[in-house]
Amino acid sequence: MTEYEKDIYKAIFYRRTATSTMIQEMEYIKNNAKIVEEMGVPTVPMCLFVSNGSGGTGFDEETWRQIPKKIHNKG
Structure with missing residues (x-):
């Protein structure tokens, strides 16, 4: 992978992370894991x-x- 390709990859990655949906998922992840643990898979x-x-x-x-x-x- 060239440096140019790495730069493009990073730009796309950072543009698509920390969206409001992803942040909301992170806020709920511990609670959701607890629910699964309590109720079973x-x-x-x-x-x-x-x-x-x-x-x-x-x-x-x-x-x-x-x-x-x-x-x-x-x-």
């Missing part, structure tokens, strides 16, 4: 994205792969 189809852990996600690839399995087993 719903038994509905889900599409979960799994990372390979690169790029500083905070989890390695194996941890990412275990998250959907843990969610499935709680449902």
Whole structure:
């Protein structure tokens, strides 16, 4: 990726973040997580994205792969 392409990517990323909708989601995330914890994971189809852990996600690839399995087993 060229420096020019990186600059374009950053411009698009920053233009599309911190929108009022995203900020509202962040404000409700802890409360929503508490509701799910109290009520249990719903038994509905889900599409979960799994990372390979690169790029500083905070989890390695194996941890990412275990998250959907843990969610499935709680449902």
